[in-house]
Amino acid sequence: EAGVTQFPSHSVIEKGQTVTLRCDPISGHDNLYWYRRVMGKEIKFLLHFVKESKQDESGMPNNRFLAERTGGTYSTLKVQPAELEDSGVYFCASSRDSNTGELFFGEGSRLTVL
Amino acid sequence: AQSVTQLDSQVPVFEEAPVELRCNYSSSVSVYLFWYVQYPNQGLQLLLKYLSGSTLVKGINGFEAEFNKSQTSFHLRKPSVHISDTAEYFCAVGRGSTLGRLYFGRGTQLTVWP
16 A cells, blocks of 8 residues: 655745645545644644545645645645745645544655745 | 643664653643654654553554653653664644644654664
8 A cells, every 4th residue: 555645855946936745645545634844843733634625724824825635635735935934844644534643644845945 | 732842852872772752741631642753764653642541552663652641741662772763753742533633842863873
């Protein structure tokens, strides 16, 4: 069974540009999460999808971030326009149930904004 | 609000020595506790979790943790570490029915030397 995959693994862009991160969850996992780790700080929750619906997006930092999960399969996280403070590692995770606390994480997408 | 404190950012130990990684949390409500591990070039994976029941929880790879409500701690221990245990370890807290929204500590880098 394939794990959670994320693309790209590393992206370097300039301030003001746009970047789109993609996450493919484990097949059959209705729950999909995005987390972010800014260097030296804790991993922070961004949002939670149940199938194609946003269950909780209270962790999204501002309206420059847009997450979608069309069809309830893969998800994208777009940052437009990117700012320096958006640099960090963006993790995607998925789970079959939302009440066990067991999330399956991808390797992360490292975003560097210059 | 939840916060998780991992008191040590780096823990170097020699192979076969015991190790304890410390985690304290603050919360005004009942919480559920987790330890995740990230090996180099991999995603985070669940090491163990406390949801209810026995306060001593055993996880994978010989790790265990003890939930101490009075001290609001959930320290991770292993009696004898291996070089392959070198990784970053994250303590996390969840609450309620939405255990996919986890609050992470800043992580502890465990390095095991031969």
